[in-house]
Amino acid sequence: MTKSVIPVGTERSVARQEANPFAFLQQEIDRLFDGFSRNFPAFTTSGAALPRMDVGETDKVIEITxxxxGLETKDVQLNLADNVLTVRGEKKNEREEKNKDYHLVERSFGSFARSVQLPEGVKSEDITAEIAKGVLKVTVKKPAPKQSKQIEIKAAA
Structure with a gap:
């Protein structure tokens, strides 16, 4: 695989647009992190892995999986605020092994939050969620489309 030796920022322009050395530094840092996140798409700066999420829709519902x-109902929260649905969770894992030659204790934990913008008018009572075998399925009933009404324009007298 070959890589371009020309630094290209997020705007994909080859020409330098500013002579400001700090702007150039920012472009280089952005390019570095863009390249890094391409290799590790589920990695965040906090070190926690984000869960994979699929969003699909039909005429009547939006389905999010x-x-x-390893998570159960008690480990996950689902919140709706300002038409944004947020899934939050925390995974705690502890393993202990005792043998006559050694004693091993491993602990790991991490939290995550993923958000999805929903259409205007979604109500919390129109959302159902269930978790089974490590898969959260959220079903959001779409709000009825707003009816538009044509307004008659009268000629000025």
Whole structure:
């Protein structure tokens, strides 16, 4: 695989647009992180892995599925605020092994939050969620489309 030796920022322009050295530094840092995140798409700056999430829709509902292996209902929160649905969770794992030659204790934990913008007018009572075998399935009933009414224009007298 070959890579371009020309630094290209997020705007994909080859020419330098500013002579400001700090702007150039910012472009280089952005390019570095863009390249890094391409290799690790589920990695965040906090070190926690984001769960994979699929969003699909039909005429009547929006279906959201999130892979949450090892999590149960008590480990996950679902919130709706300002038409944004947020899935939050925390995974805690502890393993202990005792043998006559060694004693091993491993602990790991991490939290995540994923958000999805929903259409205007969605109500929390129109949302159902269930988790089974590490997969969260959220179904959101779409609000009825707003009816538009044509207004008659009268000629000025």
């Amino acid at each position: 999130a892979e949450l292996p």
